[in-house]
Amino acid sequence: MTTKVLRLNVNGEDTLVPVGPMATLQEVLRDKLELTSVKVGCAQGGCGSCSVLIDGELRLACLTPAEAADGCTVTTLEGLNESNSIVPIQQSFIENYAAQCGFCTPGMLVATKALLERNPKPSRDEIIEALSGNLCRCTGYLPIIKAVEDAAAALSGKQSA
Amino acid sequence: MALKDLKIVGKSVRLRDLDTHVRGQTTYYEDVRIPRMLHLKMYRSPHPHAKILKIDTTEAAKQPGVVCVLTHEDMPGKKTFTPLAAIGVAPEDEPILAFDKVRWKGEPIAAVVAESEAAAKAAAPKVKVTFEELPAVFDVEEALKAEAPIVTPWGKNYYQYPDDHAASQIRYGDVERAFAEADHIVEDKYQTKPIEHAPLETTGCVAKPEGNGRYTVYTNIQALYFALDNTAAIVGLSPAKLRFVGGTVGGGFGGKVDIQVEPIATLAAIKTKRPVKYKYSREDEMRVSSTRAAWRIYVKDGVMNDGRIVARKITTYQDAGAYIRLSSYGTMKHAGHMPGPYTIPNVSVDAYCVFTNRPPSSAMRGFGVMSGSYAIELQMDKIAAVTGVDPWQLRLINAYRNGDMKAHRKAADDAALVETIQAAAQLAGQALPADFAAMSSDDRKGG
Amino acid sequence: MAKLRGTGMAAVNYPTGMHLGGDPTQALVHATTTGNFVVTLSSVDLGQGLKTVLAQIAAEALGVPFETVLVDTGDTDTGPHCTGTFASRTTHRAGNAVVMAAREARKVLLEVAAEELEVNADDLVTDGEGSIHLAGAPEMKISVTDAALAAHFVQGKTVSGRGVYLKPMSPMDPETGECDPDSTHAHACTVVEVEVDTETGAVAVLSIKSAYEIGQQVNPALVRGQIVGGAWMGMGHALSETTAPYYPAIDHAPRDFLGYVMPGAAEMPEVECVVLEHPTETGPFGAKGIGEMVANSPIPAVVNAINNALGVRITEIPVTPEVILRALDEKAASAA
Incomplete structure (x- = not known):
């Protein structure tokens, strides 16, 4: 098997990662770099638990061949944690009880962050559309939608202030 | 009626793992x-x-x-x-x-x-x-026929309950006599499918x-x-x-x-x-993982013109799939839950745990009870249609009260179905006649 | 072709604890010298909030702040036996075990405090904020942390307690079914409005309104979380979810979330609920169980609403568009 060395910038750090030909970005992030916020809910692109940002765009790590990320900037929830832009989203998820088992939550947070970057004041329909690739089996989605609405309000309120 | 003097029980404190959930730091x-x-x-x-x-x-x-x-x-x-x-x-x-x-x-x-x-x-x-x-069988009633392929090692496609009973059963009162005396017989068949x-x-x-x-x-x-x-x-x-x-x-x-x-x-x-x-x-x-079982439930009720259910006979087939796992327990829980939250003086239940060549089924949220509640609550609407009694009033008339004897011969306590129905009616803007609005789980006045 | 609206309701009860009992759970409680209390057991948090709810119950029974109670669960080398997290049993069974353990620990805590304050332990109360004081004389006080330190370093005592809850097994009589199956019952009644497109067979759930009675609520926000999540799961069960769409045939089993259809956020209506509290004598501070029952009334309420909208009698779930269109065809054929 041929191994290739990828050059990635992951959560702000330049990293060289040797990978085999079939490796996915999910395996690189979870198994090699120990970024365990990247959850493996299906490895089929069907649940959104492994949502990450590649060059700022929302992507599913499980469907991304590792080689396709060569030279890219990859951001996981670990990289967003405690940043000014994510804290209000985290706070809103907490206040709205927008997680139960929490397995889908990292993906939801990353998807929400991607949404609010490109659309700081999304409508309810736009929120639902943006999160439609992220499944949750516990909450019935209502608290998650409310959490995103509140986070958007908090963030845009901050910006306008 | 919440307990008084509670300091922390009854309060909406934050879910303990939420802080780590939102940071991706919960350890699974x-x-x-x-x-x-x-x-x-x-x-x-x-x-x-x-x-x-x-x-x-x-x-x-x-x-x-x-x-x-x-x-x-x-x-x-x-x-x-x-x-x-x-x-x-x-x-x-x-x-x-x-x-x-x-x-x-x-x-x-x-x-x-x-x-x-x-x-x-x-x-x-x-x-x-x-x-x-080998020939395979996938349907619960087909599996119980004499010519069906045998799934189990013990030669019968049902779980054997104690004393060689083929079903988990309830016998309370005399359903056949009550059917003969009832104004209406209401029957139907209910089916749920496997759920992941x-x-x-x-x-x-x-x-x-x-x-x-x-x-x-x-x-x-x-x-x-x-x-x-x-x-x-x-x-x-x-x-x-x-x-x-x-x-x-x-x-x-x-x-x-x-x-x-x-x-x-x-x-x-x-x-x-x-x-x-x-x-x-x-x-x-x-x-491959087990599913919620498919259930087939036959319900036969004897009902009076005023909506009182006087007899309920239930025959249930739980599709356990190929192996027992938790299914024989679920079938018993199903039988024990019958006839639902209603006081019925004559009840007969035969709940079969049936083996087929399907993936084994097992417990899921509301094990044995979800299917029973499903069948009963659809049956209640059918009774309402047959008797012309309003669906809300029908349930309130038959709702179990504290002290009522249940079919498994334990007197009811902690009953609150009447109050729960009344609260739902109020929430949904459904007006109840005064005597129904005044009903209580503590007595049978008006019911 | 039209969009028809209908309303359906359903009322249910749900037993708390394993059918027939015989399902014990233990808990241990001890004070550390840091001011914290630790509840040790082997129950499993599936996301429903067991760690939160048991910490609330322990804090209430101990008379100490919620924040100072840690729940250490999920290790069989350190945690005593729990039958498991299922059968809506954990709040009730583990909760009762925690209350028993916490009361024993509290008794020692007050005895230690009494010796330090040179008063009678029966005259002491906790303020729930970290202090123990003489009833009617709040200035005669000692902090819980100081009492825990004194217990260890001065008096040589462990501030600890043991708890277990067991409803003894009640076998079902094989002939009559006579048994004592459960500890208590919770209740629910759900009203659903739907709109059915008679051309496509698609069902839109317009509203879900439920009343619940679950004894004393331990944490209303978590209870609401169960009710909303269960309403959504009930919608899915009623309308689309199955691994065998042509049951009993085993074909067309899904492999993924494309084939296994669950409702999306866009299909979820607002969920309104009221929660009644009729505390049960058998439960910890009167609590019953809610975890499992939350899909049970929404499912038949949805199907009753569809039947009400269309004037048909569908008796199987899931009620897919195909099931609806076939029912409408049958209705048309029998009218002709």
Whole structure:
């Protein structure tokens, strides 16, 4: 098997990662770099638990061949944690009880962050559309939608202030 | 009517794990870092019912990265188990790895253990099994016919309850006499289909040898000691040699109580002296993990013109699939729950736990009761239509009150169905006549 | 072709604990010298909030702040036996075990405090904020942390307690079914409005309104979380979810979340609920169980609403568009 060395910038750090030909970005992030916020809910692109940002765009790590990320900037929830832009989203998820088992939550947070970057004041329909690739089996989605609405309000309120 | 003087019970304090959930820092079983881990993938039966003539693992064992391939021959002691044996469920019908027969499409036959998940997945299809296909049965009532293919090792396609009863049963009053005296007979058939728990985190575990004769199993099982005891019996170790670690799980809904991954992963860890991870893929979770059972429920009610239900006869078939697992318990819970939250003086229930060549079903949120509530609440609407009694009033008339004798001969207490219906009516803007609005679970005035 | 609206309701009860009992759970409680209390057991948190709820119950029974109670669960080397997290049993069974353990620990805590304050332990109360004081004389006080330190370093005592809850097994009589199956019952009644497109067979659930009675609530926000999540799961069960769409045929089993259809967020209506509290004598501070029952009334309420909208009698779930269109065809054929 041929191994290739990828050059990635992951959560702000330049990293060289040797990978085999079939490796996915999910395996690189979870198994090699120990970024365990990247959850493996299906490895089929069907649940959104492994949502990450590649060059700022929302992507599913499980469907991304590792080689396709060569030279890219990859951001996981670990990289967003405690940043000014994510804290209000985290706070809103907490206040709205927008997680139960929490397995889908990292993906939801990353998807929400991607949404609010490109659309700081999304409508309810736009929120639902943006999160439609992220499944949750516990909450019935209502608290998650409310959490995103509140986070958007908090963030845009901050910006306008 | 909440209890007074409570300081913290009754308050909406924050969910304990939320802070770590939103930072991706909650530790689930597979977030525990374990070095030099092997991975296990299962070769499974492609047939719903077949004799196993030969199992050949030679080719699979030669595949790159494969460390070993386990079959029934590697079982140290017993080859079959049933998870509730400790509370008297019998016989031990389910092979840990199939040996003489397979009874459902997806039944585990050979466990391939390899250095990587990809290597195990690539090698599993190389296991060669020679089958002789057998006729299969998929429908519960077909399975109970005399000419049906036999699924179980004991020769009958139903679970045998004590004293040779073919069903878990309730006998209370005299339903036939009450039917004869009733103004209306209302009958129907209700059917639910298999449903997947679909937790976002799939079923899985890692079994790790500690080097001192003990094994730690990191698992997302919903019942740690239950899995520990069953695993010990299967792998031939004293329970004292096992430590099960979990407690923080990515959704369960009843799907993570079947003890399907822990025994075989532990056995592989014993054989290889390495940590072994056995995690269901999403496809495994959809096709191989147990489902909520399909239930077929026949309800026959004797009803008076004023809406009083005077007799209820229920015949239920729970589709257990190929093995018992928790199903015989679920059937009993179903029977014990009948006739639902209503006081009916004559009740007869026959609840059959039926075996078919389907994937084994098991517990799911509301085990045995969800199906019963479903059938009864559709039946109540049919009674309302037949008698012309309003559906809300029909339920209030028949709702059980404190002190009423239930069909299983325990007097009702903690009843609050009347008040709950009244509250729902108010919430939904449904006006109730004054006498119905004044009803109480403490007496039968007006009802 | 039209969009028809209908309303349906359903009322249910749900038993708390394993059917027939015989399902014990233990808990241990001890004070550390840091001011914290630790509840040790082996129950599993599936996301429903077991760690939160048991910490609340322990804090209430101990009379100490919620924040100072840690729940250490999920390790069979340290945690005593729990039958498992299922059968809506954990709040009730583990909760009762925690209350028993916490009361024993509290008794020692007050005895230690009494010796330090040179008063009678029966005259002491906790303020729930970290202090123990003489009833009617709040200035005669000692902090819980100081009492825990004194217990260890001065008096040589452990501030600890043991708890277990067991409803003894009640076998079902094989002939009559006579038994004592459960500890208590919770209740629910759900009203659903739907709109059915008679051309496509698609069902839109317009509203879900439920009343619940679950004894004393331990944590109303988590209770609401169960109710909303269960309403959504009930919608899915009623309308689309199955691994065998042509049951009893085994074909067309899904492999993924494309084939296994669950409702999306867009299909979820607002969920309104009221929760009644009729505390049960058998439960910890009167609590019953809610975890499992939350899909049970929504499912039949949805199907009753569809039947009400269309004037048909569908009796199987899931009620897919195909089921609806076939029912409408049958209705048309029998009218002709």
